[in-house]
Amino acid sequence: MYANLSPLHEPRSFLTKYVWCQDHKVIAIQYSLTAIAVGVIGVVLSNLMRLQLGFPGRFAFIDANHYYQFVTMHGMIMVIYLLTALFLGGFGNYLIPLMIGARDMVFPYLNMMSYWVYQLAVWVLIASFFVPGGPTGAGWTLYPPQAILPGTPGVEWGIVLMLVSLAIFIVATTMGGLNYVTTVLQARTEGMTLMRMPLTVWGIFVATILALLAFPALLVSAIMMLLDRLLQTSFFMPSVVSMGAQLQHNGGSPLLFQHLFWFFGHPEVYIVALPAFGIVSDLISVHARKSIFGYRNMVWAIVAIGGLSLVVWAHHMYVAGMNPYFGFFFATTTLIIAVPTAIKVYNWLLTLWRGDLHLTVPMLFAIGFISTFVIGGLTGLFLGNVSVDIPLSNTYFVVAHFHMVMGVSPILVVFGGLYHWYPKITGRMLNDGLGKFHFWVTFVGTYAIYFPMHYLGVLGMPRRYYAYDNYQFIPASAQTLNAAITVVAILVGLAQLVFLFNLAWSLFKGRRAGANPWRAASLEWQTPDTPPVHGNWGATLPIVYRGAYAYSVPGAAQDFVPQNAPPDAAFDEPGDIRQSVKGTQT
Amino acid sequence: MKSAPLLRAAGDTGGGPSGYRSIAELAAKTGLWVLTAVLSVLFTLLLFAYVIRMSEGDWRSLAVPWQLWMNTGVLILGSIALQHAATIARRPRPDGLNASLLIGGVCGLAFLAGQLWAWERLNALNHTIAANPANSFFYLLTGLHGVHVIGGLVALAWGVTLVRRYPGALRSRLCVALCARYWHFLLAVWLVLFGALLWITPEIARNLCGVS
Numbered sequence: 001m002y003a004n005l006s007p008l009h010e011p012r013s014f015l016t017k018y019v020w021c022q023d024h025k026v027i028a029i030q031y032s033l034t035a036i037a038v039g040v041i042g043v044v045l046s047n048l049m050r051l052q053l054g055f056p057g058r059f060a061f062i063d064a065n066h067y068y069q070f071v072t073m074h075g076m077i078m079v080i081y082l083l084t085a086l087f088l089g090g091f092g093n094y095l096i097p098l099m100i101g102a103r104d105m106v107f108p109y110l111n112m113m114s115y116w117v118y119q120l121a122v123w124v125l126i127a128s129f130f131v132p133g134g135p136t137g138a139g140w141t142l143y144p145p146q147a148i149l150p151g152t153p154g155v156e157w158g159i160v161l162m163l164v165s166l167a168i169f170i171v172a173t174t175m176g177g178l179n180y181v182t183t184v185l186q187a188r189t190e191g192m193t194l195m196r197m198p199l200t201v202w203g204i205f206v207a208t209i210l211a212l213l214a215f216p217a218l219l220v221s222a223i224m225m226l227l228d229r230l231l232q233t234s235f236f237m238p239s240v241v242s243m244g245a246q247l248q249h250n251g252g253s254p255l256l257f258q259h260l261f262w263f264f265g266h267p268e269v270y271i272v273a274l275p276a277f278g279i280v281s282d283l284i285s286v287h288a289r290k291s292i293f294g295y296r297n298m299v300w301a302i303v304a305i306g307g308l309s310l311v312v313w314a315h316h317m318y319v320a321g322m323n324p325y326f327g328f329f330f331a332t333t334t335l336i337i338a339v340p341t342a343i344k345v346y347n348w349l350l351t352l353w354r355g356d357l358h359l360t361v362p363m364l365f366a367i368g369f370i371s372t373f374v375i376g377g378l379t380g381l382f383l384g385n386v387s388v389d390i391p392l393s394n395t396y397f398v399v400a401h402f403h404m405v406m407g408v409s410p411i412l413v414v415f416g417g418l419y420h421w422y423p424k425i426t427g428r429m430l431n432d433g434l435g436k437f438h439f440w441v442t443f444v445g446t447y448a449i450y451f452p453m454h455y456l457g458v459l460g461m462p463r464r465y466y467a468y469d470n471y472q473f474i475p476a477s478a479q480t481l482n483a484a485i486t487v488v489a490i491l492v493g494l495a496q497l498v499f500l501f502n503l504a505w506s507l508f509k510g511r512r513a514g515a516n517p518w519r520a521a522s523l524e525w526q527t528p529d530t531p532p533v534h535g536n537w538g539a540t541l542p543i544v545y546r547g548a549y550a551y552s553v554p555g556a557a558q559d560f561v562p563q564n565a566p567p568d569a570a571f572d573e574p575g576d577i578r579q580s581v582k583g584t585q586t
Numbered sequence: 587m588k589s590a591p592l593l594r595a596a597g598d599t600g601g602g603p604s605g606y607r608s609i610a611e612l613a614a615k616t617g618l619w620v621l622t623a624v625l626s627v628l629f630t631l632l633l634f635a636y637v638i639r640m641s642e643g644d645w646r647s648l649a650v651p652w653q654l655w656m657n658t659g660v661l662i663l664g665s666i667a668l669q670h671a672a673t674i675a676r677r678p679r680p681d682g683l684n685a686s687l688l689i690g691g692v693c694g695l696a697f698l699a700g701q702l703w704a705w706e707r708l709n710a711l712n713h714t715i716a717a718n719p720a721n722s723f724f725y726l727l728t729g730l731h732g733v734h735v736i737g738g739l740v741a742l743a744w745g746v747t748l749v750r751r752y753p754g755a756l757r758s759r760l761c762v763a764l765c766a767r768y769w770h771f772l773l774a775v776w777l778v779l780f781g782a783l784l785w786i787t788p789e790i791a792r793n794l795c796g797v798s
Contacts, residue, residue, distance in 0.1 A: 106613035174624055182617045186609060212620065216628035220635065224726065231715050233722040251644050251719055256635055263631070
């Protein structure tokens with residue numbers, strides 16, 4: 001059906017092939033490389049922060065202002081410009097058309113625009129490091145009134161550039177999101193019913209819908225805060241006396257900002273988590289040579305989590321003060337999310353149970369994800385309760401919780417996904433030894449960094465502080481722990497260089513992968529060319545006969561049956577094929 | 587949404603021209619639905635913010651300038667003209683298509699000019715954006731709606747180009763039809779915003795928010 005469409009944006013020159021390219025695969029790579037580049041900045045910022053926390057005052061250039069700027073930019077970069085962009089723009093772009101058997105996204109030009117607008121957002125963000133006053137140091141949540149009051153670092157230009165960059169980013173995400181949703185709905189190949197799509201596509205699909213519904217809230221709050229900052233309106237700014245002077249603002253509601261921000265902010269957690277859930281399901285199924293346990297439940301769990309994530313936002317605001325009934329409602333919805341999430345965890349474990357486990361690098365990262373996600377999720381149950389959250393909310397317990405559950409866990413999946421699909425993207429395998437080294441340092445390092453933070457939090461050590469002088473209740477040993485955390489954080493940061501080296505080195509020297517090195521059943525591994533060429537599928541589109549998880553099927557010629565293998569070719573013995581394939585789906 | 591797989595099942599996987607048309611058309615229509623959903627969320631959130639802010643005790647209402655009534659009429663006219671254009675475009679001989687598109691475009695421009703006029707009058711009366719929250723919200727709501735009208739005009743200009751370059755082609759017809767649909771959506775949004783500006787009082791807002 002798209003055979004006629006593809007010549008429309010056939011790349012003809014270097015420029016249209018690698019720069020102004022409308023091919024989803026090139027755009028995916030552009031998105032990923034840009035996201036990884038800003039991610040490196042994010043890692044460096046976190047290490048600078050840790051230097052101050054581990055060895056306070058030892059590094060003169062990290063003063064209080066710089067510290068807050070590092071904290072803010074680290075958070076914003078990691079959550080928005082790295083994870084969101086990488087999962088939706090990178091994985092979404094590359095995998096959706098290949099996994100559903102399309103030639104490209106349905107709006108290729110818009111797709112290209114999405115990337116370049118994203119890049120513009122990144123440049124605006126980076127520019128804030130170089131303006132007078134530097135980037136904003138308001139914390140990644142940018143709470144007013146302090147975000148735009150004198151005394152907060154970056155109040156001159158940094159906050160303006162931050163808000164503008166976010167607005168641009170949201171335009172880019174919306175352009176991309178329109179594409180992903182419409183492509184999934186309208187460009188699936190023959191036989192690719194919704195309930196035959198790989199869970200990766202389901203995760204990205206629902207996450208994209210969440211992004212489309214949630215990002216407008218951030219856009220609205222960014223515009224309103226920009227007006228407060230530039231035109232002296234009072235959307236969020238109450239009457240304030242700042243540095244002895246009464247400001248013009250009057251009657252704004254800082255709490256309104258918090259509601260808008262978290263109406264975006266909580267779904268954002270799942271915008272990052274749902275693609276990770278999907279990808280992990282696929283990695284586990286392929287590398288355990290077993291059909292994913294409870295495919296339908298997995299799909300409905302993704303949908304349910306997506307729906308629930310829109311009605312839990314105020315659990316980020318317990319300490320802001322609210323009607324007790326309100327708190328009760330949000331605590332209840334928050335805890336209910338644990339149900340579909342637990343279904344997913346059980347199904348991953350039951351897929352692994354008695355599977356033919358291959359501890360490849362992608363599989364290690366997938367299993368690592370289950371571990372960190374369960375730990376981070378459990379502390380989420382603590383924090384979801386109002387009475388437990390209030391004493392813990394401003395401590396390192398929260399830092400530990402969200403880094404385990406939405407920082408490290410999705411990043412482990414990003415790594416797993418990259419190790420898994422790199423052979424399809426480049427035609428070569430990533431180096432296995434380097435990959436295992438990368439995994440173990442990152443995984444063990446994660447626990448070494450964040451486990452102690454739970455303890456520090458329970459001790460009452462406040463988060464967001466630049467220095468901890470003269471707090472009688474914090475024992476001296478906490479400082480030793482902080483120093484240890486810093487050392488590990490730097491080591492883990494350095495280990496990421498090994499990964500980057502592996503990415504570059506394997507591109508030229510890696511072992512040739514062949515078309516389907518993991519013997520996977522889903523459609524992206526069945527392309528006629530590796531790496532797939534423009535148009536993906538050669539002369540005819542694939543026809544899909546089954547779900548994406550036909551592994552170890554009784555009676556089949558090999559231990560997996562590709563989605564597009566006609567029933568006759570896939571089985572040695574004729575018989576009721578539908579029945580036998582169906583039998584492995586439960 | 588079910589029609590897409592059905593169309594493909596009908597044998598268009600090899601890239602027959604009919605298959606391409608149907609899918610491109612469905613994709614464009616679906617894309618616009620998704621976009622209108624996103625924009626609906628955007629304006630709904632703004633209205634929530636508006637009502638929440640109004641429910642606080644110190645709200646000083648802003649008298650809506652009379653120009654807005656006129657602008658509403660102009661926007662309705664534009665919507666009718668574009669609907670007419672979309673209907674004509676489907677005919678084998680689309681007589682009067684250019685005139686309808688032109689009227690639609692002129693209505694859009696007139697609406698924007700009318701909104702700017704209203705802004706100018708308010709400014710002249712010292713009702714500036716920062717004067718009080720009601721003013722800030724007025725400028726924000728009308729301004730954001732105006733930005734989306736500008737976007738619609740850009741799309742319409744693109745539609746006119748297509749109609750001139752490929753008269754009678756599917757993509758021209760589709761573009762005109764989608765422009766009309768987007769215009770209806772902008773009209774609906776405007777009617778809701780205008781209604782909110784006119785009729786939501788602090789008392790209603792307090793009732794909605796449960797504030798006594």
